[in-house]
Amino acid sequence: MKLKTFGLMAAMMATIGLTACGGQTDSTPAATDGVIRIATEGAYAPFNYTNADGSLGGFDVDIANALCAKMQVECQISAQDWDGIIPALKTGKFDAIVAAMSVTPERSEQVDFSQPYYINSLVFLAKKGSTFNPSDAAAIESAKIVAQRSTISSQWLTQTYPNSQPQLYDTLDNAFMDLGNGRADAMISDKLPALTWLNSDVGQGFEIKGGDIDIDDKISIAVDKGNSELLKRFDDALAAIKADGTYRQIAVKHFGEEGVPAGME
Numbered sequence: 001m002k003l004k005t006f007g008l009m010a011a012m013m014a015t016i017g018l019t020a021c022g023g024q025t026d027s028t029p030a031a032t033d034g035v036i037r038i039a040t041e042g043a044y045a046p047f048n049y050t051n052a053d054g055s056l057g058g059f060d061v062d063i064a065n066a067l068c069a070k071m072q073v074e075c076q077i078s079a080q081d082w083d084g085i086i087p088a089l090k091t092g093k094f095d096a097i098v099a100a101m102s103v104t105p106e107r108s109e110q111v112d113f114s115q116p117y118y119i120n121s122l123v124f125l126a127k128k129g130s131t132f133n134p135s136d137a138a139a140i141e142s143a144k145i146v147a148q149r150s151t152i153s154s155q156w157l158t159q160t161y162p163n164s165q166p167q168l169y170d171t172l173d174n175a176f177m178d179l180g181n182g183r184a185d186a187m188i189s190d191k192l193p194a195l196t197w198l199n200s201d202v203g204q205g206f207e208i209k210g211g212d213i214d215i216d217d218k219i220s221i222a223v224d225k226g227n228s229e230l231l232k233r234f235d236d237a238l239a240a241i242k243a244d245g246t247y248r249q250i251a252v253k254h255f256g257e258e259g260v261p262a263g264m265e
Helices: 008-021 059-071 082-090 137-142 152-160 172-180 191-198 228-243 246-255
Strands: 035-040 048-050 074-079 096-102 111-113 118-127 145-148 167-169 186-190 206-224
Touching (some): 035 059, 048 059, 059 074, 059 246, 082 111, 096 118, 118 191, 145 152, 145 172, 152 186, 206 228
Parallel strands (some): 035 096, 145 167, 145 186
Antiparallel strands (some): 118 186
């Protein structure tokens, strides 16, 4: 669901990486010495996050480990800042990205995507009892709305409501923090991270305003352009964990029954 678009600098760096490295080809090995190096962000709960001991957790991490087990390879999962995640893949630092990454036409020019492993929707959040009404364009354009920079949610907001002026943050946590501290009227976010925050102590005083915003947002694994061998291995492994029930177990663990998307099991 992350659900995020990469920024201009990341796109430029990715293009540089394509020029310098030429991209992967069908003959490029899918992994070295039985190891697949996977990038995630580590700051996008419940999809991926960093635990107090520095280890990585979340839906993306469990999915990646399950896929590696099916492929009979070792997963080496590392955190990578979001804006640099595609450039890091392009320059060979990683073999794949499993980081709630939305499939977009811009990204598809830089990387190849697996079959989707999640489908995302967006929601507005505001304080309980707030009169904020997301069905009122004038209310959206006049409200102080927070969001994470370079994400599908912030992109959708500015494209759908060009007169809105959202306050953008480098991380989702910082956007939630300012909403919780009363520095904003509302927030737009991917649905599952929003549900997770609403269950926190601070989030108890807030609620979803309006219904889900369906943006046909498919979340997939990214590999370097042309690495069809690794892409097929991921697709085959994904089909296998859906068939044997592993996918559903992981989704329920992180999202509950209501968080298992239709058609993804």
